[in-house]
Amino acid sequence: MILETIVTTQDTDGSVHIAPMGVHQWGNGIIILPFRPSRTLDNLLASQVAVVNAVDDVRIFAGCLTGRRNWPLVPAEKVAGRRLRDALAHTELTLVRREDDPIRPKLYFRPVHQVNHAPFAGFNRAQFAVLEAAILVSRLDRLPWEKIESELAYLKIGLEKTAGPREYEAWGWLMEKIEYFKQLQGVT
Structure with a gap:
């Protein structure tokens, strides 16, 4: 199953990148398949962590695709990264395996921390x-x-x-x- 989420990653200088991404469920884990080249991929490979954010404000998805990436962030709790402040839930991940591909590498992540912040009422x-x-x-x-x-x-x-x-x-x-x-x- 693919879940439409917002993935936050951090580069080596601490800058956060916010990107909408369909992530794949993999048992209890998550698979992220970013295209090459991408800042998300670079950050994931450098830091080996990510935060998957579940949101109901679709402006974040549209905003990221139209140059509006200044959404409020707070520190993640268990990984070196940040999460969306207004996420309904977030999952902090660490990389456990990678399968290289010239177009879309397959990155397998294990959850290390999951929190529900508010109920999800569903999308209209x-x-x-x-x-x-x-x-x-x-x-x-x-x-x-x-x-x-x-x-x-x-x-x-x-x-x-x-x-x-x-x-x-x-x-x-x-x-x-x-x-x-x-x-x-x-x-x-």
């Missing part, structure tokens, strides 16, 4: 729409434009029926990113 259709749109934005350079357009049209239905201010704000950030990409690519 607008939150789901923003998450799916964020995934599309992360793949703009790999998907046919027709697929992106058709999926966005479908996702917009749920957004318009159930969105609150946070979801509309996140959707707007993603649509700006898509429009900018279209301009760069000459898509009409």
